[in-house]
Amino acid sequence: MSDDVLICPHCGEENLASATRCLHCGLPLEEAFAIDGLKDISSSLTGDFVKAEEESLPDLFRDLHEEADLQKKAAKIEALSSIESTTNKAEEDASEELEAEDTIPEWLKKIRQRAQVEDDSSGDLIKKVNARDEIPQPSEQSQVDNEFEDWLRQIRLNARRDSIQPLVEEPTIPGLDEETPSWLQKLREIKETENEPEPELKPQTEETLPEWVEEEQEHLASSDSSLSKGHPEHTQPLQLAPEVTQMPGESIGLGETGAEKIEIGKDQTKEGEALEKIIGQVGFPTGTEGKAFLEAFEQERPETADLLLLRSQRDRAKDLKDMVENEGKAGVLPKQQKAPRNKFFQLVLYLLVLSVIALPLFSGAIDTKINGTMQPVSLAFFDSVSQLTAQESVLIVIDYQPGSSAEMAAIFQPVLDHLTRQAVKKSFITTYPEGVWLTSQLIGQEESLTETGTTYLPGAKIGLMNLSLDTSAALSPGLVSSDLFGSQYDLDYDSIILLTDSFNGGKNWLELVGPFISADKSLLMVASTQEAAMFLPYFDSAQLDGLLAGLNESALYNNALGKSSSISINRSYQAGLLIMAACFVIGIITSIGVKERPESQEDVP
Amino acid sequence: MKKIVSIVIAISTGILVIAALIFRPQFNPLLSLILRWGITIGSMAALVGIAVLIKTHLQRIAVGKRGFFFSLIVLFGFSVSFLGGMLLGVANPAYQLWISSIQLPLEISFLGLLTLILTTTGFRLYRLKGWTPLSISFGISAVVFLIIAMGYLQGLGNPTLDRVIEFIQRLPIAGGRGILIGMALGALVVGIRVLIGVERPYGE
């Protein structure tokens, strides 16, 4: 097990062997990796160690190794000498690299080269961990560059804002904590001085502006003067904020921070329309810069570079704000195109079905005999019950859930009447805890019954197996008992009638208990209509002696007893079936020519 | 070690039950004992499950998770039913009437909803599934059997029609038995996988 586990050197938690980052603290696990045979990598950079390693190589490999080293050295020197604008630091780095490379063994170089080419050996799982932790860390140089660019744009913004009425509000960034970046602090400071009348700053004689600022001024002045609509506001020189004298040490060519080519999408917001109005007032730059804008934008939406910068700045600030707010939350989900469900139609359909089913019930209880003959399975059921005499006993198994009790009670009622007529002794057993009160409801309808008690058989399938053991042991007459929970079963019955609403329930009885019931005893079943077909094979194979399924068969059973049935329930049942069939037919007709549900509706939300 | 113990217990229990079912006279007492242990363990597992369920709902209430009000209702219903059963006894007619008065309408209403949903299924079957051989045969067979189940055709008293109806009613049996045979084979193979220790649902 320890071979599969990597202990994090930082937090001491266990990680998978293939992990490169700790799952618990997120820190890299590089320090945990140790290369066999190499105690300290840093010490391997010494020449003595390399020489010792080289001495162990065969002569040929050693020659090749030395030759390769020499070739690499020569190539590096050429590369270095061809670079014109290298700084001292770069030269120092190159020399250090060269010295380091001399001392690094060849095998380590190959490993590093392969590592650069090949994917990480960590699995998808660790990659996901790494992806989550990978936050681009811009270098110090680029951070400074970005700060400078933003500062410069803000300067331009302030300059333009004096002449242009602010139609677009600057974004506020609430919720940022105290650790705001310096460039944002500068922005806020600039905002605070926004309302103050900015003095017209001119470069002081003692402090001259850098060349790039002057160039920018000239460029902007030229673009202003060439505006089609010639607004005089733009002829003012660039007004610099006081902070302009404090410039960062690094200077970057203006071309790199010049007009940004910002793609404006076709879906313009209202702000875009407002900007269009501003642009209409300000005009459109000409020259090379103007051409670039023309290429990027649509003709009817000309905008100035400064306004574009304003929008980009706003967009970036908005993105930053969203990122800060959504940190730790689930991702923004795209809107799902839900199928337009006609709920009114659904409600109408439901009401129609309910009314059709309920209408016969309110038409009054009409007792009459229905036409038809019982199916052979029902006839066999009738004959089996008819053969029972007054001295015999029947075990009635309640194996349905309360939801089906109304149907099961309606189907079983004629059978109960028949058993009463035969003066058969009845016992009840149930595999559901609710069967106890279901039995009470069932026999409560027949006042002449004397209840012998309802026994609860726990464990369902296992309980049936246990019952079958007792049954097999009780093939000889006598009382056998399962003393679980103190109940005792008298299993010497002449017939077992099983009331079930599910195929699995009936199957368990037929297959677990049925084989151990002697041949002279009958096993009968009362089931709901939908399960009837599945039990027919049991009847065909003589595992089942009779099957009564459905309200129709129950009404015919009543006919056979010479009684009349209340047809309202039958009519209601038949009406329900009819309307269901009608729905299918209408669905078929209306779906002709309709394509299958679009794939988008199957997409995961 | 723990894994090996659980595997050994599972395999030995399975083999013992099969052997006892096959060699019944000799192994009856042992099988009866194992089955009773199984019933007891199953019941205890249900009790443990109920305890976890209560704990889950209590946590939701404590945290104030959305929908914790329904957890309150669940716990209230459970407490009342449990205490009532303990105090009055499950055989008490009043207790049974009380429980049945709540459970019966709830379950029947569920089945009623089921009926309504099945009704709307007829409308959207082909919009959802398209016109495939499976969906076409499904729809047509549903209509045919719904009409047969109404009983009007049987009430006509035509012997030939009765024979045709009986033949049609037996058609699903063939397909159903085929599916059941396949399911039984699958269950058999899964059971064998459990017996030889390949399938370990009780652990990793």
Added chain:
Amino acid sequence: MNELLIWIALGVVSLLLIIIKIGTGKDRDGNIRAIIAFEKLEHVISKLLENGKRLVIGLGSGYQNSLLSINGIIGLPAVKCTAKQSLLADEKPLILSGDGSLASMSQVALTETYRGLRAIEQYKQENSFFAGTTSMSYTASVMAESHAKENGGLFLVGHIRPEMLLPVDLVHNKASVSIVSADEPGTQAVIFPNCDSATIGEEMYGFVLRTESQPWLTASLKLQDLLRILIVIGLVAAIILKLFGII
């Protein structure tokens, strides 16, 4: 004699399974046709992980306080696989069981899965629990959990009763995805028109997500096919012999 035949039959089937497994070796896929429902399930799991939603897995209901049939454990590999894939996800899968022992097994499966990934702290008991003692109460629990905002899909597997159509319809109304793999033919018939994808017949045993025991699963499926062929041959032979009056 019958008992001896049963023993022989069981032994032969077991040997066949081992022989087929040795023959297939480490073949994970074999020539088994893709089962659309489980392919969709893989796609659904990935999408849910991306969108920060969770999958509700219903392991089926049964009789109260009793062990389910063997089909109840079919969903446990899905539990393990989903737990592994959602290790770094915002929402972990929710497993609802309709049987006490199945609930215990699902919790053990989750615990062992997270322990194997060295992330046991990610296991929470509230992500797997016993949802209802009766089939209707289980249905109601699944409906309630499916309706929650953070749930994006429903996968029902195992001993599923027809009334589970209610949560499937609810999920459909929410424009979420539902995949059902039931063991009862009646349930398959009821749910098939309403869910996004369903397995028919013994397809539920072809759970071919990436589990460790997949070579054994492949061998099991091939054994099932072999046994089915043998049964068909036996049935046809019996019919012919019966027709000729031999038996």
